[in-house]
Amino acid sequence: MKEYKKLLVVVDPTKDKQPALERAVALAEKNQASITVFLSIFDFSYEMTSILSAHEREAMRKGVIDQRVAWLGDLIAPFTRNGMEIQTQVVWHNRPFESIINHAIEGNFDLIVKGTHEHDKLKAVIFTPTDWHLMRKAPVPVLLVKEHDWPVGGRILCAVNVATEDPEHQALNGKVIEYAQSLAAQFDAKVHLVNGYPGTPVNLAIELPDFDAHSYNESIRMQHEQRVQYLASSYEIPIEACHVKEGLPEDVIPELAVELDAELVILGTVGRTGLSAALIGNTAEHVIDSLNCDLLAIKPDGYKSPLQEG
Template sequence: MMDYQKLLVVVDPTTDKQAALARAVELASESQAQITVFLSIFDFSYEMTSILSGQEREAMREGVINQRKAWLEDIVKPYAKDGVVINLEVVWHNRPFESIIKYAIDNQFDLIVKGTHEHDKLKSVIFTPTDWHLMRKAPIPVLLVKEHDWPVAGKIVCAVNVSAEDEANESLNGKIVAHALKLAKQFDAQVHLVNGYPGTPVNLAIELPDFDSHTYSETIRLQHEERINYLANAYGIPVENCHVKEGLPEDVIPDLAMQLDAELVILGTIGRTGLSAALIGNTAEHVIDSINCDLLAIKPDGYKSPLEEL
């Protein structure tokens, strides 16, 4: 299930430096996985010209596609070594995320790998709408790559949620840890688990004069520690690699990743869409902005992408 045998690498058309491709080649080097380099292009100017006949428009489109294919061939040359198989795919589509997800589903890829933009001025990372859509709507794992090396004996952080004990949540936690252990084995890395728990609700402390907020918060902390240690034991992860911290996941996870100088954070995304997504927001999306390393987003079992019906 977690064999990354087929990797779909989404290319950034604005640069010759392809961090996602470099990372995919690293991932593929041991398992002899197949890599497909994917570029989705669209140019409104060709679609808008009424002067062109359908046939001429088609020919221009083909011309642009072939041009981009030639560019891709140059880009992948340095990576196509050591028996790594790299295929090229260029499609004409006006919504990149749709074409990526559709292609990944139709061709049964195991992992989507995409670079994220670093903004030189402030060194802040800019996430494009395509990144958000992939995280929300791709039914397969999505690895968002930043300019951060994966050293040997590095650290992988699993953001688990132990506040709810329902089956779906436990199975997602298990899935996150399983991905981490697979990668840790390949890259000789350490696996850490992190969980944020909520602080004392202020209104309780105000409304109930006898309310002991310290005891309350200790009780919650101990409960979370017990559960995260139980999860760690089940997977043979040392208890000292478990981190339970008071605060929101979107603050706790990036803090720990930075503190450990982790190369990868793995988390689950529920993939909400529509109104609930706008109201509730998605931890993954808050976390992603403030993390300085790669991020692997995993969907729960049975997740159906809204694009699978298209």
Template sequence: MMDYQKLLVVIDPTTDKQAALARAVELASDNHAEITVFLSIFDFSYEMTSILSGHEREAMREGVVNQRKAWIDDIIKPYCKNGIKITTEVIWHNRPFESIIKHAIDGNYDLIVKGTHEHDKLKSVIFTPTDWHLMRKAPIPVLLVKSDEWPIAGKIVCAVNVSAEDDANETLNGKIISHAKKLAKQFNAQVHLVNGYPGTPVNLAIELPDFDAHTYSETIRLQHEERICYLANAYGISPDFCHVKEGLPEDVIPDLAAELDAELVVLGTVGRTGLSAALIGNTAEHVIDSINCDLLAIKPDGYKSPLEEL
């Protein structure tokens, strides 16, 4: 599972510069992986043209698809060296995220790689609705690519959760670290672990006059430090690369990634559906709004995509 043998690269139709493809080729070069370059297109105006017969509409659709295929063939040419196998797939579909996830499931892909939009003025990333859907609903890891190159001897940050000690959480932590270590080996990078712990609840300090906020906070911090070092030790990571900071994960993780000038943040995402998806953006979604590097989102074991039933 941790082997990226089949990579699905989602192409960006708005630009010739494809950061996701460049990253996928880097990933593939070591283990002779297969790459499929994927584009999902849809033009509403063709669907609405009532003067066209079904047959003519089909022909127009095919024309657009073939045009796009030719454009992609030009883009992949420079990458088809060194024995890397790249195939292309252009699909007419009105919901890109659905067609991407469906293709990834049907083709047993190991990783979805997609570029994100950089917003030059603010140096922040603009995530499209497709990005959000992929992170919530794709059953396989999703790598959202922002920067152009990963330097040798860079840094990878694993956002782990050591506040809950249940099996599912521990397994997810293990998965996050294993993915990071695999990439660290290939790119000769350092793996760092980060964990945010909650500050002192204000109501406790108010309700209990003798409450010692400092001691409480220290106790929580030490508990988190002990657990993160235990986790690091289990995976052969130096305690010097463990970072425990007070605050919400969505503040702590981007701050540390910026401080370390990390190339990649790896975190777990819990797929939410229905009402909770609308109301509660999970940590991953808050985090990616403010990180300035690539992001690898991992699903917990046993996660079933709502699209797997379709």
């Protein structure tokens, strides 16, 4: 069973309520884990003030950090009073995602837990650039937390990719399911699998008048169903918990999450950087803007962050 012994919780200094910390405490209680509450701060004005000496600027930065350390102390007090082991860390860094990932690597953390923003008017989740960088570049799993509760007897939805027989994708499917089953055992939840398959290409139907779109669709659907069911049977997941739907994963996954009232979606993500990241993205990045529940993003085994390769 996958255990989380060291949790790195990224807090939002602009919010009174910290759902990421509450979620991490629930996980820590199940795993007898330690928590480090982490805050990365930076104020460009302190760096640019020419009137102050380097020593004075350093003193001002230290003053801001000390204020935040005191604030974190108040934040964690309700939990530490109950015996929870929680440490705090405040760093001055102009790129929050780098400071988070570096701290996670140096401290051998098992999981990064971070809250996300919800737009009040449209109730749409707004993911910050930091969230996107963490999903792309963090070598440890990243749990992005929303307000949705984790009820007893809930549902965890695994997004699997069976469109290819590539060994790396197959291994990542297995890893996603193993993480799901571990959390399901801890929170008495049910594991479901979801897979989206492509519909008939429009150009084929237009260019080939005799093309049987219905038969083509049925063939693709059956192929995906067989592969998902085979995968499910390998992990003793019942057939009725397998969901194969026509459509793009970024549409199918959020729709099913709402339909099942899932508390968590788990998916594998590959870390793209540079031009390919800007042009291609990946399923995780397309899905996150539509989800109404938590998202756990997992990298393939052996993945190295670009920050580790520098």
